[in-house]
Amino acid sequence: MTSAPDHPQPASLLDLFVSFTLLALQGFGGVLAVVQRELVERKRWLSKEEFIEEWAVAQIMPGPNVVNLALMLGGRYFGLRGALTALAGMLTVPLMVVLMLAVLHAQFADVPAVTGALRGMAAVSAGMIAATGLKLASSLRKHPLRWWISALLALFCVIFVVLLHLPLAFTLLSLGSIGVSCTYRALKRGQP
Numbered sequence: 001m002t003s004a005p006d007h008p009q010p011a012s013l014l015d016l017f018v019s020f021t022l023l024a025l026q027g028f029g030g031v032l033a034v035v036q037r038e039l040v041e042r043k044r045w046l047s048k049e050e051f052i053e054e055w056a057v058a059q060i061m062p063g064p065n066v067v068n069l070a071l072m073l074g075g076r077y078f079g080l081r082g083a084l085t086a087l088a089g090m091l092t093v094p095l096m097v098v099l100m101l102a103v104l105h106a107q108f109a110d111v112p113a114v115t116g117a118l119r120g121m122a123a124v125s126a127g128m129i130a131a132t133g134l135k136l137a138s139s140l141r142k143h144p145l146r147w148w149i150s151a152l153l154a155l156f157c158v159i160f161v162v163l164l165h166l167p168l169a170f171t172l173l174s175l176g177s178i179g180v181s182c183t184y185r186a187l188k189r190g191q192p
Contacts, residue, residue, distance in 0.1 A: 008044050009077050013085045016078065019043065020070050020089030025097070031066050033128040036136065045073065048139040060172060066090065144186040145179070153179050 010016040019038070026034045032055075040051045058068035067090050074086030108114050140150050153175055160166040160175070 007046070010045070010082075013078060013081060016074055016082060017085050017089040020074075020086045021093050024066070024090045024094040033132040035066055035069065036132050039073070048136060049142060052136060052139055060176065144183050146186075149182055150179075 010019065023034060023038050026038075035055075036051060039045050040048055046054060054069055054072055055065065058065045058072065061068045067087065070086035070090045071083045074082035074084070076082070078085065105114070140147055143150065157171060157175055160171040161168065
């Protein structure tokens with residue numbers, strides 16, 4: 001997929017590196033919300049629809065979703081050099097921060113305040129992911145599937161993962177296959 005000509009794009013490899021470094025440093029746990037806000041709303045390198053398509057591909061590839069997205073966007077704008085630059089931006093500084101935090105956590109893991117703070121951050125992260133999902137739901141109006149089919153697939157996804165504790169690979173393969181098949185049929189019939 002190529003970017004529309006009216007989209008802004010990274011000015012240079014340095015801009016790409018710095019942008020993904022800053023993005024990675026903001027993404028504690030709830031990275032989806034941060035990535036969507038930065039790439040779609042602030043920088044406008046992607047439209048909402050492009051973001052959803054790219055994020056879907058990034059999710060089914062092995063490895064961290066946001067790293068996959070960085071590789072795809074870097075490659076889109078600057079080829080292999082861009083992909084490697086975006087990857088370096090995503091990993092270099094955050095790796096140093098994580099190593100420092102690991103050393104600190106080893107020393108203070110038993111402190112009740114630290115344990116409570118980490119539990120609180122997990123709740124905030126879950127809320128950010130839910131809020132981003134709701135924000136991006138408006139783009140489903142342009143999707144070939146009817147909204148209720150998408151909602152039903154989302155509901156089954158929650159049931160599979162949260163209630164039934166089914167493996168993510170099974171959930172992605174089964175519900176993803178159904179979603180792709182339904183979308184293919186809708187596109188073939190030419191339904192809005």
